[in-house]
Amino acid sequence: MRDWTFLPWREMTRKERALTVVINLLGSVIIVVLFVGILFIVGMIVESNVQHHEEHDRCLRDATNGLEIKQCR
Numbered sequence: 270m271r272d273w274t275f276l277p278w279r280e281m282t283r284k285e286r287a288l289t290v291v292i293n294l295l296g297s298v299i300i301v302v303l304f305v306g307i308l309f310i311v312g313m314i315v316e317s318n319v320q321h322h323e324e325h326d327r328c329l330r331d332a333t334n335g336l337e338i339k340q341c342r
Contacts, residue, residue: 325341325342328340328341
């Protein structure tokens, strides 16, 4: 098989064209999956941070003395 990585489309055989399409599709799917995964992880981190701050604020609101305020950390 010849080096088809830099061949123009019109010079490729059907097999080389099919392989190019498959590689491009797989690469695109992998990139999309990685992007969605990164968004999911960042979303979980942000949600966890917001939840922690809400719990901390609730604890401070319900605290009645200095000892309870110290325990809110």
